[in-house]
Amino acid sequence: MKKRDLNILLLLLTFSVSTFAQQSMTFDQAVKKGIYKKLDSIYPGGIDGNPEKSLFKNQDAYIKSYQQFIYELSDFLKKNNFKWGKQVSCFNKIYFSKKGTVDYFLYNFKEGELTETQAKQFDKLLKKFVKNAKFSLPTETPFAQCSPVKYNDL
Known part of the structure; x- marks a missing residue:
């Protein structure tokens, strides 16, 4: 594949993914929409087991x-009268823009x-939350972070 063709392909992939920006959905919904694999190909992880490969060099700050x-x-949910009622386990994968805003928030x-x-x-x-939420550390590239989370009433 020629470099020009590769650049066009990357541009199209970026455009097609960016048209869905600031969305939240379950992992199953992302798979059904056909965007899950695209997201993982565009958004590298914020940290790596090898600190030298991490986008964020200060892993503690990250x-x-x-x-x-x-x-x-959690605080936003509380202020909007959301009640868990018990400890609840969830798995999140959040795709952040290079500005730190949320492009996609997947959960299960x-x-x-x-x-x-x-x-x-x-x-x-x-x-509602993802429309204004922002990751506090600056970066020069979009990135993703996944993790299990245990939610409780605050």
């Missing part, structure tokens, strides 16, 4: 910033963890 981001989500709760009402309310509030 981890604290990510924890703060998750706390801000174990079956039976949430009531249908909680699931709908969480999805609705998460969609």
